[in-house]
Amino acid sequence: MLDTLTFLLERLFLLAHIKLSSLLPPPARDTADPQPPPRFDSVRFQRGDLLEVPRTLFTHFGIYLGENRVxxxxxxxxxxxxxxxQQIQQMVTNTRLLLGVLSKRASVRVDSVEDFAYGAVILQNAMDRAAARSPLAGEEVARRAEQLVGAVSYSLLWNNCEHFVTHCRYGSAQSLQTQQFCEGLKSLIRDQRVVVLAAVLGLLSMVCLGVSSSTALPSLLIPFTLWMAS
Structure with missing residues (x-):
């Protein structure tokens, strides 16, 4: 069951991740030195920096607090x-994370740079290039993050890690990943082929399950709603 839910959540973020990645140019590299910069060189981070960790299907965000803490x-x-x-402070397992998503519970926690990155390359203040607002002073950013440490409510689309860092760094909570997902969802809904597919699936359900209010009503209502929204 958990594997199935994990798969569905990964699919949910896939479209948002692909479109968000196209907005941000890849980090510049020194052609004379093909080796990437150190992953966990926390000396180069300043208090209040916004750190990004690209995952396979999404990006995780944090605020650097200084002294190797995020x-x-x-x-x-x-x-x-x-x-x-002591138990809560241990590394969050996939099961804990997934159940937190489903129960809409989360926490703003402070971890080491290494634990935050979890083996991935860290991008530093990359969102500044796409943000509509200029970043606040580093000390103010860090102070905002520290004030929010503790248990919080969670929403996959409306209150996630990106909303947290944009509130701290720019003074306005927003999520480019959520915006890109919603844009992709709107494009999907507006595609009239989806209406036809929903109608065909509705007819098939009535043929296989019989005509009744439980099959006929969704078979008519869903294609009609999609048609009106397209």
Missing amino acids: AHLIPDILPVLTSDL
Whole structure:
């Protein structure tokens, strides 16, 4: 069951990740030195920097607090189940994360740069190029992040780790990943081929399951709604 839910969540982020990646140019590299910069060289980070960790299907975000510490929002069911801070502070497992997504619970936690990155390359303030607002002063950014440390509500689309860092760094919570996903969803809904597909699937359900209110109503209502929205 958990594997199936994980698969569905990954598919949900796929379109947003692909479109968001096209907005940001790849980090510049020194052609004379093909080796990438050190992954966890926290000396180059300044307090209040926005750190990004590209994952396979999405991007994770955090705010650097100094002294090799990163504040980031991550779904987590454990704070709902226990008040043991030592247990909560342990690395968040995939099961804890997934159950946090489903229960809409998360926490803003402080981890080391290494734990935050989880083996991936870190991008530093890359969002500044696409943000509509200029970043706040580094100390103000870090202070905002520190004030939010603790348990928070979570929404996959409306209150995720990107909303957390944009609130801290730019003073306005927003998510480019969510915006790109919604744009992709609108494009999908407006595609009249989806209307035809929904109608065909509705007819097939009535043929296979019989004509009844439980099959006829969705078979008519869903294509009609998609048609009106397209």
